[in-house]
Amino acid sequence: MPIYRFHIVNDIDVPAEEGEELANLAAAHLRAIDYARDLAAMAVRQGRLDLAHRIEVEDEQGETLLTVTFGDAVDVSR
Structure with missing residues (x-):
């Protein structure tokens, strides 16, 4: 199975060190x-998204x- 890494880019840049087999x-x-x-x-619990x-x-x-933004992952309604 291929290994994928998940690189988090938010207030700080957190490169993926280990991957997951998926x-x-x-x-x-x-x-x-x-x-x-x-x-x-x-x-959100910290008051900022x-x-x-x-x-x-x-x-x-x-x-x-591929890239997934936080906005892609949630349905925001008002």
């Missing part, structure tokens, strides 16, 4: 959405395959 890029996309939702929830913060899904060589 079946395919679709599974990695879903995992990135879950991570983005968790991080967004933590940000930047919907442009993101998680970049990378392959084993460090190439970015």
